[in-house]
Amino acid sequence: MRVTGTGHASMRIDTAAGSILCDPWVNPAYFASWFPFPDNSQLDWESLGQVDYLYVSHLHRDHFDAAHLKRYVSKQATVLLPEFPTSEMEDELRELGFTKFLKAPNEQVVELDGGLKIMIQALTSPTDGPIGDSSLWVEYDGVRLLNQNDARPTDLSTFAELGHVHAHMLQFSGAIWYPMVYELPQAAKTAFGKQKRDRQFDRTWRYIDDLKASHVFPIAGPPCFLDDELWQFNDIFGDEGNIFPDQSVFLREYAKVGGTNGVVLLPGSVAEITTDGCETTHPVPVEEFFANKVAHLEEMRERKRPIIEAEKASWRHPEVDVLGEMKRRIEPLLDESIYLAKGVGGPVRFDLVDTDASGEETVESIVVDFPGKEVRPYADEKVRYRFRTHRGLIEQLLHSGEVDWVNSLFLSCRFSAARIGQYNEFVYAFFKCLSEERLQYAEGWYDEHERAVDAEDITLGDWVVQRRCPHLKADLGRFGIVEGDQLTCQLHGWRFDLASGRCLTSVGHKIRAHRADEAPAPAPEPAS
Ligand code: FES
DSSP states (O other), rough: OEEEETTOOOOOEEHHHHHEEEOOOSSSSSTTEOOOOOOOSSOOHHHHHHOOEEEEEOTTTTTTTTTHHHHSSSSSSSSOOOSSSSSHHHHHHHHHTEEEEEEOOHHHHHOOOOEEEEEEEEEOOOTTTTTEEEEEEEEETTTTEEEEEEEEOOSSHHHHTOOOOOOEEOSSSSOOTTTTTTTHHHHHHEEEEEEEHHHHHHHHHHEEEEEEEOEEEESSSSOOOSSSSGGGGOOOOOOOTOOOOOOHHHHHHHHHHTOOOOOOTTOOEEEEEEEOOEEEOOOOHHHHHHHHHHHHHHHHHHHHHHHHHHHHHHHHHSOOOOHHHHHHHHHHHHOOOOOHHHOOOOOOEEEEEEEEESSSSEEEEEEEEEEEEEEOOOOOOOOSSEEEEEEHHHHHHHTTEEEESSIIIHHTEEEEEESSSSSSSHHHHHTTOOOHHHHHHHHHHHHHHOOOOOEEEEEEEEEEEBOTTTTTBBBBHHHEEEEEEEEETTTTTTEEEETTOOBBSSSSSSOOOTTTTOOOOOOOOOOO
């Protein structure tokens, strides 16, 4: 089996029974904030796009690049489609000209022509990607590969059960706006960033240890930030709180925990994987490439500057009545929302900053009032969250009818945020569900999961706790770490105070726990 690195989470898998192109991403994503790193725009995409199969793991724009798919990927390719709850991915791909689809039943091995086998695991919680993420398992001629990309299943046993995996591709770096955008003192940001960076690596080691593959490929990040406004997010300043470590840092950290089987794929690297080993060739030596990272980024920045400027010029739509349009779009969804609205539990404020030619700023403050179920001007009240961003970005979201503000505004990092209290996942779940179909799905999902009774307990240290994490049901026997009276679930790093059961990371999500030598505590209440 041959794997060609094509940048970020993308790769081309070639076997004698067919080829699969995964997640090709070249054009900037999220308001021209993210670019693939290392640069992959100069690969021979005309050839790379001539494949038998296309796999797009999910609709995040650094995995689903509509313009690139349309221009370069053969429409004769059969799309290997994860079993997602909505038809959005298929609809979008059909619009791009794809007509052949193989809907892979979730977690079932499918035999394609010539003995090529695949299995797709779809994750479908509202917090997975833009309503869904997935991983692809491939087997040919005894060689097995798992392209986990940035999916975070609770464990990898579904894949491990299919036999020893030879190549495991997974995410190790950050892909979020936390903590950089928060209006916090720099020291706090650095401390939170460092915590996050450590947690990302811990989670990666855990997945690697779960599967024990012959070779581990760090993929799906980090992106690079080429706009001058965002340049500081690149991990080139020796900042230990930067959440975007690159593949060379991965190798270094992996070595510290005894990892010796890491393989970095640059765009254009080719790995020949057999049951006995992995031979890799690179367009330039990997160490040399990372030693010259800053020069690479600076050269890329100059080359991509016109693209960024052209995108920026397209955002403003002064004809959009922002308040009126937000009311029209969001109020009907607030009316329908039970779980998400209750979960947010307070007003969320958007400060829209407009800068005139002289540099003077004006700010319009709009509140999405979840308890009051309305969108209205800010009324000098306490809010749960506050987001401050360029007015043009909101105009663009409304103009284009964007239904997912997470997969656009928030991932752009072109905003700052402040909040009272803990992280609130319902805020972000709501703003990725700005359509009837998505909102109904998310409400149904929370309804089902809040009702589900998870009765099994396990003992961790001095505590008896419920086996499944109250967040997304990770097995705490594998992901739970107890230190004193606190439990940390390493899948997403959420912490719980075991004495009270309170989640210290987010609102709701109480855990059931009691000391091993004491009587059980009452059952947890539903999230509020
Ligand atoms: S499953 Fe997300 S923190 Fe446990």
